[in-house]
Amino acid sequence: MDHIIFKIPPLPVLITCGEGVFKTGEKHIKREYSVFDLLYVIKGELFLTEGGKPYRIREGEYIILIPGLEHYGHQGCHEDTHYFWLHFQEKSYELADQGGENWTGLKLEKGTFETPPLYSLRLPRKGKVDQKTFIEKQFRSLIDDTAENTDLPLRKQLLFEELLIHLQKEAFRIPSANERVASEAQRYIDRHYKEKLSMDRLAQALHYNQDYITRCMQKAVGLTPGQYANKARILEAKRLLSVTNDKMSSIAEQVGIDDPTYFSKLFKQMEGISPIEYRKMMKRNIE
Template identity: 35%
Template sequence: MKCLELAIPPLPSLLTVGRAVWAPGSRHQTRSFDAYDLILVKKGAMYMREDDTEYVIQDGQLLLLEPGRTHWGTQACSEPTAVYWVHFRHPEPLRRMESEEIPWSAVLPQGQDSDEHPAEQTMYLPKFGDAPFHLLQPLLDRMVELHRGFAVEQSLKLQVLFCDLLDLLQADLGRRPGSRSAALARETVSYLQRSWNEPFRSEELEEALHFQFDHITRCLKKYTGMTPLQYVQHLRISQAMVLLEQTSLTVQEVAEQVGIPSASFFGRLFRDRTGISPGQYRQRRQSHL
């Protein structure tokens, strides 16, 4: 399925939501505006064009029209057509891609209490195709209900429901069959997250996943930018940062707790990841408490 990659934060902002039954002969107007227009067809069919691409949105399908592009109905509805629409504001997509190319396993920087700006992240929404209406419709109906009786007390709740809608759409992309390499990368991440504090052995990884280590490495690096050993070290250092902040364990004890018996090697890994020594990290973090 084609999808759009959007930069977050900030999250998209809901403008309006609605539903209607379009009578036969109705046609979408020609429009180009600085907002996304999510159209979901529960019953019937809509005939749309966005710039040079034509779409037929049938029962249980959606189309996400993009800001700055011109869209219009190419022909009138031939039967009663039940439609939901959701308009929201957000910058233009970073890129358009196939859902199997989404880097679900990519490692994101962890926020620290000294950060003043959030780390760059991404979200993914379907462009066109089947929609999980059994999950979306109760949420859409509740959003429409709140919007019709719109008041101050509903504004935040409506935005939260909109974020729930986006989450459902992205989760549906994650459930769709992807490439074999992406699936193997996710399996590798899951395995490493369960076993990160145990001694790393490539043979055990091969036995668990039933692939050669070189192939596992290529797939994981494609979607995370890390080899299996680098990913394990990332998990170990992340846990070490927590222990340095929240316990009084010595650096040697922290190293042993995260599966790195050598304190000197642990120190080198920690400095490579954070730019400072474990002792300096603990001192800085405690000074912010």
């Protein structure tokens, strides 16, 4: 029973999430949840037993623990192990030996004018992630509670759904041409967004036409290269605003934006508050 099957709609619902560290020699306590517990290892490795079966979860791997099954660390960590955890709920699910092979195999019933189509989501209970950068950014956004937007819980549910769908894609291990190009572009942008990034440089580095890269990213991740770069810039800006006293012009420059006015406008557009308001809010939270 190595896979979990959810019939959708509805999609599972996010409850809460966070980040933790097990120091060298520490191990997971013994407990049992009534909801799903997803653990993703950022660095290091975890040794967990669930339902009497031992698992070793290495860097870049995840495990989904089943409701009602006792789990515990059967061995201490060999090194400091950093991980994300996430609890979610869905009462209707099945366990199976096999997952799906492609998207077409996941459609169970056609929809009508009054009923939606029915699909299955078939996730490995333990899996390895190829696009670590995307997954870890998604988790970072999920645990970010600093924005004061009233729609934050809904945003987080949407981010969680994106995460599940991405894990399903990873399980297939058969990325389309669009996804392969998008993945290359994401990796390049993640390394260079603090520089003078341009579509010309991106196209030269990847050896693809600019328009083709943009189409691939829009189809695969729903963002243009510029939008993806701005998302990375604002995420880093939020970190700098929280941990430094640098001026806005300096922070804008550090994340690859020359114009401080444009930086402030972009930040407010994406976060709903200005960089200055964000910094004040963070200081209040610390105090």
